[in-house]
Amino acid sequence: MLPWNAEMSGRVDQATVVSDVLRDNPLGDPHERPLWVYVPPGYDDGTTAYPTIYVIQGYSGQVVMWGNRQPWRRTYPELLDRLIADGEAPPAIVVFADAWTRLGGSQFVDSHGHGAYHSYLCDEVVPFVDEHYRTLAGPAHRAITGKSSGGYGAMITPMLRPDLFGALATHAGDALFEVLYPREFVPAARVLREEYDGSWPNFLDRFHATGGRCPGSDLILLYGNAASYSGNPDGSVDIPFDSVGRLVPDVWSRWLEYDPVVLARSHGEALRSLHSIWIDAGKSDEYYLDLGAMAFREEVEKAGVPAENVFFELFEGTHANLEHRYLMAVKWLSRRLTPGRPL
Known part of the structure; x- marks a missing residue:
């Protein structure tokens, strides 16, 4: 409840990734990108390798915004740290990636309109993290999460790169484009x-x-x-x-062609390879993304993903103030990403 920085048991490192694929991008945006990496309590005292959870942002989000503080509330990294420090979730490395553009975002796809942000995330950020941190470097121990446009990225990235991500959580992700x-x-x-x-x-x-x-x-x-x-x-x-x-x-x-609901129909094998899929949205979402969540869930089921691998919920809420949903998903995912941990 402090008005400034709350004391943390783990820490957040701030790094810079120098991207080759974003160099000379169509919008002239920086190819050197900030990256925040949360490491849990005890990381520096041992040799344990940890699962990783990637967190990507909604439209107009920049990584530094994770540090924005609202009155009487902890920031998301601080809430995450409290969750792990209190033993409510197994320890994990959490990566906060930046895909901002001068247009406000990239949808985490490769595009002639703004640049290769899907390749940046998958082929540069993930290897950077695995090289510099003790990670369990395999899809079974790597998840991606996000809200809104970030939820969109969390849906499509594992479908396109199941070799990297074995789990996802999407909160009111962009879907059902029509x-x-x-x-x-x-x-x-x-x-x-x-x-x-x-x-x-x-x-x-x-x-x-x-x-x-x-x-x-x-x-x-x-x-x-x-x-x-x-x-x-x-x-x-x-x-x-x-x-x-x-x-x-x-x-x-x-x-x-970019709609996750449509993509799911041709990426059934990739969806079946995922051991954990979290889908949620507020029942009163202003953009009707609760309907998108329902449609994506239907396609996941049609693809033959076992029911025990899927969490789905429409909760009382809108498109705003969903930090508690992020924490719920991290708690669920971290257990499933950690070897030997009961689900």
Whole structure:
């Protein structure tokens, strides 16, 4: 309950990963990226190797934001430390990765629109952590978690790289695109018409000139998603709706290929290889991601993932203030990642 830093039993290291795959990325964003790594109490006193849990952020998240403190509340790393120090969860190394872009995020995919952030996470961050820390370096002992866009990344990454991740937790992750996105397209078209003469370049210029303090600033999320799902080799970005909000079918079909619900249908083998899948969302999620959670769970079941490997819950809540859900998932996952630990 301290107003400043709370005393921790473990520690958080702050490192920098120099990325080759992000060098000269299309947006000119830094290729040197901050990385936070939590090590549990007792790490420095022994030779034990630990499971790892990767935590990725929602849209507009930067790794330093994990240190943001709200009044009378501990930060997430401090809450995590208390959970492990009190013996409520087995010790684990927890990695806080950064995939921010000048558009606010990357959806943790490789894209012509912003750069190779999926490759960065899988081929650079994971090896960096395994090289510098005593990890149990195998998919059975490595999980990835996140909320919202981070929950999206947590769903797709193990499907694409089951050789790295054997478990996941998604909290209100972006899914069921036909429900999530089109409802935003019509009001976006109106704002573009009224404020920016229908021009995305006009919007982007004013957004960056004002630090996001401009009408319709949340349009950056749609444009950033387009950079993720429908970027082109020349760096241009195709938008999935026209000037009156109608779907552009060929562009929209490219977006749907990235939907975790759709991906699950062609990645059944990868899903069956996962020993732990946590799916949750608030029943009153403002973006209807409770429905996305339901749809993803249905595809997981259709893929033949054993019921004992899946935790699913729709809880009383919205899209906000979900730190307690992160802790619940870490507690569940850490037991399943630790050799010899009863489930």
